[in-house]
Amino acid sequence: SQQGEEDPQALSIQEGENATMNCSYKTSINNLQWYRQNSGRGLVHLILIRSNEREKHSGRLRVTLDTSKKSSSLLITASRAADTASYFCAPGTNTGGFKTIFGAGTRLFVKA
Amino acid sequence: GAGVSQSPRYKVAKRGQDVALRCDPISGHVSLFWYQQALGQGPEFLTYFQNEAQLDKSGLPSDRFFAERPEGSVSTLKIQRTQQEDSAVYLCASSSGTSGRAPPSYEQYFGPGTRLTVT
Numbered sequence: 007s008q009q010g011e012e013d014p015q016a017l018s019i020q021e022g023e024n025a026t027m028n029c030s031y032k033t034s035i036n037n038l039q040w041y042r043q044n045s046g047r048g049l050v051h052l053i054l055i056r057s058n059e060r061e062k063h064s065g066r067l068r069v070t071l072d073t074s075k076k077s078s079s080l081l082i083t084a085s086r087a088a089d090t091a092s093y094f095c096a097p098g099t100n101t102g103g104f105k106t107i108f109g110a111g112t113r114l115f116v117k118a
Numbered sequence: 119g120a121g122v123s124q125s126p127r128y129k130v131a132k133r134g135q136d137v138a139l140r141c142d143p144i145s146g147h148v149s150l151f152w153y154q155q156a157l158g159q160g161p162e163f164l165t166y167f168q169n170e171a172q173l174d175k176s177g178l179p180s181d182r183f184f185a186e187r188p189e190g191s192v193s194t195l196k197i198q199r200t201q202q203e204d205s206a207v208y209l210c211a212s213s214s215g216t217s218g219r220a221p222p223s224y225e226q227y228f229g230p231g232t233r234l235t236v237t
Contacts, residue, residue, distance in 0.1 A: 039225065048122075048209060048228040049161065094160055098224075105174060106151065106226065108160035 009107040010038070010078075010095035016113045025082045027112040029095030038071060038078050039096045043111070049094065052080075087118045120144070122229035124210050130235045131200045139195045139232045143212030151226060152185055152195050153209040161209055167193060200236045207231040 010029045019025050029038065037056045041049045055062045055071045055078065062069045068081040082089055092111040123142045131137050143150050149168055153161035154177075163177040169190035178185070182201075187193040197204055211226040 041226075041228075048230045049211070049226075051225045051227065054225055092160075105163045105166070105177065107163060108153075110158075111160050 009109055010097045011109045012095055012112040018115045021087055021116055021118050023085055025085050025114055027080045027093050029078045031076050031097040035097045035099055037098045040080050041094045042091045044091045085116045087116050090116045122212055122227050124229035124232050128233050133236055135200050136198045137200055139208050141193045141210030144227055147212035147214050149213040150193050151211045155207045155209055202236050205236045207233050
């Protein structure tokens with residue numbers, strides 16, 4: 007298990023614009039997950055991308071994974087005010103223990 | 119089709135009191151996690167269960183924190199002699215994690231959390 011580090015720490019955009027958040031990690035993974043947390047609510051799983059995948063889509067979400075650079079990005083297209091939340095990445099391995107270590111996240115604010 | 123539930127949703131305790139936080143995971147989920155989340159921070163891992171076995175408790179901040187899952191379903195996180203620094207949201211998550219693969223490889227489903235305020 008290891009920590010992902012999200013970048014930027016905060017992002018403010020207009021409704022309708024695209025939002026891109028990045029995640030970097032340090033060692034080998036076999037998958038990486040993205041989670042969202044709205045204000046005052048628990049975390050919600052958004053998408054899981056495996057290490058042999060380069061890109062994955064789910065609705066307005068697009069996740070890319072570059073294992074050579076040890077980085078991932080989450081793109082939200084045509085953002086809505088309801089996308090306002092904190093976004094966390096969670097790198098996953100098959101070895102190295104049972105912890106999931108979350109970073110501080112990216113706070114996205116979508117202005118209506 | 120219930121998700122993960124936690125109770126109580128809010129708890130105010132006086133310093134020195136003991137508290138017990140409950141987590142009902144999704145039925146059939148093998149793995150169960152507890153996290154502590156301070157305001158403005160990401161969740162911090164506390165402990166992990168696979169069925170009734172507590173396989174990792176390295177994140178528990180002190181021996182005042184104790185977790186159990188005696189029948190491999192419901193779990194309780196107990197904090198003894200609460201201190202002000204224990205004030206946080208405590209999140210529980212479960213996942214289906216089977217076949218011997220490490221749990222972080224599976225999607226985790228989170229409960230709404232218990233907000234603990236120690237006065």
